[in-house]
Amino acid sequence: MPYSNTGKVAVQKPENLALKVYEHFHDIGLQRPSKALLEEFFDCLFYASLEREEGQEIRVTVTYYNPRSQPARQDKEDGWSFVQLDKPIPLNVSSLVKLAKAADPWSGSVAVSHINQTLSIVGLIDQAVHLQSYLNLEEEARPEQPGLFQAFVTGIGSITVMRNLHVIASFKKGTLITDYLDVLSRKGQVFELITRIAENTAVKVARKMKENGLEAVPQPELVVSCRVLYIRSLKRILTRIKNYAHGGAMLITPGQTDLKRKYGITYDRITQTIIKIIYNKQLPPEEQTDMQALTRELKGAIRFVASQSCVDGLVLLDTSFVVKGFGVVIDTKDGPEKVYQSLNINFNPEKTAIIVPNHFGTRHRSMFSYCYYHPGSLGFVVSQDGDIRAITRVGTKIVIWENILIQKGKATPRKK
Known part of the structure; x- marks a missing residue:
């Protein structure tokens, strides 16, 4: 590089x-x-x-x-x-x-x-x-x-x-x-964005429990349970995209502007299955659904979403982890003049490498541009050779993390 x-x-x-x-x-x-x-x-x-x-x-x-x-x-x-x-x-x-x-x-x-x-x-x-x-x-x-x-x-x-x-x-x-950053599972800006998705789902789980007369579970516990499943699901999607060896991209964003969707859909099965799994665990043992069946359902939904990356364009999700389309093309203005590569899980301006965006291809540059103009968005780009990068805006800066850990293994726990 x-x-x-x-x-x-x-x-x-x-x-x-x-x-x-x-x-x-x-x-x-x-x-x-x-x-x-x-x-x-x-x-x-x-x-x-x-x-x-x-x-x-x-x-x-x-x-x-x-x-x-x-x-x-x-x-x-x-x-x-x-x-x-x-x-x-x-x-x-x-x-x-x-x-x-x-x-x-x-x-x-x-x-x-x-x-x-x-x-x-x-x-x-x-x-x-x-x-x-x-x-x-x-x-x-x-x-x-x-x-x-x-x-x-x-x-x-x-x-x-x-x-x-x-x-x-x-x-x-x-x-x-030699160093890997587990930005999805350890506290930092990427982790915080995934936590927001988990918080949205935890509210839905709590509502369902209340409607069915179940004893309330503290909201922080529900958030943790939801977040674990979202992190695992996201890692599994990225792993499958990597294994296709053709490159791909995912964008999680609260907005839908500056995007051209070739194939618009609404697919919420990952979220709904996570809700069912968390809710199922709160039921008395005799009323619980077969957890293996729910695990298989989640596996099937993950593979379904990952396969959509095989179409040119990115896979688009909202902040409830609902797929809103695939074959999506970013249509934004010119991006930032600089990109900051974070050397730690938690972005620290003093520990970065400054990159000129033109060093990257079109897929990366368009993601830089979108995330720059749409704060709160989280992008993932998978190159054909298997490199996976996470991208988001921190303050006024576009930040990229490389060598992110998506499989089980040892990571370098850089936080500062």
Whole structure:
């Protein structure tokens, strides 16, 4: 990128990712492969990510696994198991690309180990669907993970490394990302805007409870419950848009001016399902609806909304999280001359990087412009390579947050 960011360090080679992983295990006092082996490992993953197999980009999870140090099977029914190959295969770009077709990230991972200081593919690991569902906020149960770490090849030149479901670092097209901002879940300007949506819904839940003679629940408790569900829903929508790999945008705004809606709709099922879930929890056990059915309903509504991003234009929602249209085009005046990139969850003018909007594409610039002229609006832009940015106006400034955390994982809790 053409601007600085303390959480993004320009790099030339994947060896910087290898060094970061090597230092991570030194810091926590665990045995680790040599730096040379890690460099070879990440070089292979990087160059494999540049290949195509049967016309498709490579998407694969690789587990650095030592069969001698872990059991081959978990005790849990849905726990992972190691499926050993009859004989090891040398790890190289060709062998990894071929095996990637047999282990898509939602089904399994490729197990790699070092044998006499030589990297080899030693087998496959199953039940990856539970890891992906957990990371994408579709399952609550935290799955146990095998191996020393997992490396996710998520696109061309893109690798994310996790250990125990915590992100160590990501490498994306010459950039090493080590800090993530959980702007959706931690207190700051973005969090406050989501809280307002939750407050609107909490009022509706309280009204429904009163109409049905239920004991009142303190408003702050209802707001917290609603906010948790909205945050999870928003993260899941953004994750699905990212996974489509075509880019997209969402705009949550109290106004409807300066917008051209190609497909106007009113879809409130996410909000209505959240109301039902919160209300259902207040009922006596014998009167409660099947919570799994409500969870499935919410999942279906989330996927329905995310799919609307596949049409050119943004997905438009009001401040009650009701979809008002898709294929929406912003039609506003020229935007601000400067954009402020916040380096913290809570915007602090002293800890920013000033950006010239022309460094971004049309999708970003139009979102800058709309949010500048419509305070209280919150925009999200997902680029084709998977970067997700949050945008809103703070005071008289347009602020953008990068490297925002949308999956389960470790974030950098910068608040000041």
